[in-house]
Amino acid sequence: EDKVVQSPLSLVVHEGDTVTLNCSYEVTNFRSLLWYKQEKKAPTFLFMLTSSGIEKKSGRLSSILDKKELSSILNITATQTGDSAIYLCAVPSGNTPLVFGKGTRLSVIA
């Protein structure tokens, strides 16, 4: 059974800190790994990593895929209170939609 494991499950940091969120996966036929941010409502798409695109960056957020270690990290530098959210990692599994990890709840305090 394909699965995704995220760590830590929750994290509290101060504004300005740098954080690293982890995602490991077990999937039969790897195609991609996706990161989402969820604030109060629906998850919003951040990054999609594939074998041909193992690094993505957008502003203070960046993500790297390590296919050898079957894992990915999401880095957030100079955190702000607006970064407080649940961060979700997911992989496609066969013909089904995405399989999600349980998420990391990030709290950034002023």
Next chain:
Amino acid sequence: NAGVTQTPKFQVLKTGQSMTLQCAQDMNHEYMSWYRQDPGMGLRLIHYSVGAGITDQGEVPNGYNVSRSTTEDFPLRLLSAAPSQTSVYFCASSLGSNSPLHFGNGTRLTVT
């Protein structure tokens, strides 16, 4: 540009009642899916569809029914509500199985 629209936003049911959560998308996506989200559990797949007339079960299908008569609509039916179905339900759509999901804003369901 509506994207994925879910109704209602909130619903309270008594045990044993039935209801339908509505989901519609205007992006001409073939793939549609329903997830439930419970505290500490992430998003778990209930049912999904890869095109009109085709549906399949996800990880937690029991107690739910779906149909896909058109590309745009993918309603989720609760046959006989139970307190264990208290959750936030998200509908999502995508171009394909290896494409980012676009989510609706969710339905918060409470079963008493």
